[in-house]
Amino acid sequence: MNLFMLLLGCKPSSRHVEQHDIYFGIAERLGELVPSIEAYWPEAKGEIHVDAWRAVTKVGSYQISISEEPVNNRSLKLYFVNMGGYKPNDMEEYHYKEMVVAYNLEEAKEVAKETVFFKHHISPHIDDKYGIDVDDVYEIEELLPALFKGKYYVKIREEQHDFLKEDDITNGYFTMEILRDQLE
Numbered sequence: 001m002n003l004f005m006l007l008l009g010c011k012p013s014s015r016h017v018e019q020h021d022i023y024f025g026i027a028e029r030l031g032e033l034v035p036s037i038e039a040y041w042p043e044a045k046g047e048i049h050v051d052a053w054r055a056v057t058k059v060g061s062y063q064i065s066i067s068e069e070p071v072n073n074r075s076l077k078l079y080f081v082n083m084g085g086y087k088p089n090d091m092e093e094y095h096y097k098e099m100v101v102a103y104n105l106e107e108a109k110e111v112a113k114e115t116v117f118f119k120h121h122i123s124p125h126i127d128d129k130y131g132i133d134v135d136d137v138y139e140i141e142e143l144l145p146a147l148f149k150g151k152y153y154v155k156i157r158e159e160q161h162d163f164l165k166e167d168d169i170t171n172g173y174f175t176m177e178i179l180r181d182q183l184e
Helices: 032-040 105-120 124-130 174-181
Strands: 002-010 018-028 049-056 061-067 077-085 094-102 133-139 153-158 168-175
Touching: 002 032, 002 061, 018 032, 018 077, 032 105, 032 174, 061 168, 077 105, 077 153, 105 133, 168 174
Parallel strands: none
Antiparallel strands: 002 018, 002 049, 049 168, 061 153, 077 094, 077 133
16 A cells, blocks of 8 residues: 555635645555545535645655554654745745654654755745745644544654655646546
8 A cells, every 4th residue: 555645736616726735545556546535625526636646655764654554663753744935026825845754743843844945955044034934734644534544554664775766746737537547
């Protein structure tokens, strides 16, 4: 089984612009998630699509896998951190979405901030200038739809060597029909 992270998009009938949300699900293949994706965002009325997705197998120096057995020694946890920020003269709130492994919520926030700063070469002074801050932080198992909770568990293993390939992020416009076709 795989842990999938998806960026969902849709334009509900009462909205002027496309809306987005992050969805986490567990399946062998991405297409198996279609029913739970549609149930997750019923206001989309079948007009939901995926703008980006990844199978989560590596976060930092940690290997991520899914177990059907409860995991012992749960001191380390997998977190999703959503950071938002602004740019001058731009009517947009930009978001940085990070997966981090940490012992608690506070550490997850700090690790995510360091990761974003490193990736974009942003100094802490620019953080103050542009107002980058943590909007949301969740333990992944809290975000899973009910049909996965208590059935699957996130397993975290630290790698001593950096042999694990970075997760690929696939971007595009994937309708539920396209995802269903992946099942054939």
